[in-house]
Amino acid sequence: MTPIAEVEGRRLAVSNLEKVVHPATGFTKGELLHYYATTADALLPHLHDRAVSFLRYPDGPEGQVFFTKNVPPGTPDWVTRAEVPRSEGPARMVVIQDLPSLMWAANLVAELHTPQWRVQAPDEADRLVFDLDPGAPATVVECCEVALWLRERLAADGIEAYAKTSGSKGLHLLAAMEPTPSRQTTEYAKRLAVEAEKAMSRLVVHRMTRSLRPGKVFVDWSQNAARKTTAAPYTLRARAEPTVSAPVTWEEVADCGSPGSLVYRAQDLAPRLQAYGDLLAPLLDPARAAPVP
Structure with a gap:
């Protein structure tokens, strides 16, 4: 029963x-x-x-x-x-x-x-997302290096970025945007991914082509498209261990020295929430939403 x-x-x-x-x-x-x-x-x-x-x-x-x-x-x-x-x-x-x-x-x-939109306006993104996906032998350590560059670049456009682990191998960057057609947020994200590749050509690739990715971080800008989705904050992932897509501080990103240092499992989240609260709460504040340049 x-x-x-x-x-x-x-x-x-x-x-x-x-x-x-x-x-x-x-x-x-x-x-x-x-x-x-x-x-x-x-x-x-x-x-x-x-x-x-x-x-x-x-x-x-x-x-x-x-x-x-x-x-x-x-x-x-x-x-x-x-x-x-x-x-x-x-x-x-x-x-x-x-x-x-x-x-x-x-x-x-x-x-x-x-997705990056709400059901009331299915083609109006209120989130910007970058999925930083390492190609072996690159790891989350290299993702963190790229994330710090993207954070500064977004800040130059008046956009505040927040980070979470993917719960798999990589890192997600998120920002709150004023509602904007998904096509425009996607174009902007692609522009920054291309810039990142030019600035860090030894480390970054902006194209999905598998042969380009070993040892580099794929800056996936495409998840801003209206039809695409991203693992939600705090979701468990379908992996052998109960790893979580966990919000992290920028200090943790900057200090990331080994692939295991940014792995969070289900049992880690209650103490993290007690210590930090929801590190992604600013994404929910309309006053912090930025226009897409």
């Missing part, structure tokens, strides 16, 4: 709580649900009004891993939905607005991915 949990007055079926979903550490689905419940206050504002895509890994990262954009079958009627335009026609997508909806999503065992 499937256990039923009550979350803020909503009844929610939760299943297989003992199942190991991150095999390297024996991290169970029950622990995953606990992680999301305890980080919800920081996480939910970053999901608010954004259509969520799910990268599901119900049997762990070595089992079947699949992407779900449309509202999954069996979604409770109290979970918010939104109609989102797509090139192949409109899609119905989930919008996680509250704790019961977050816990329902957590029970799916999924990474949470969001």
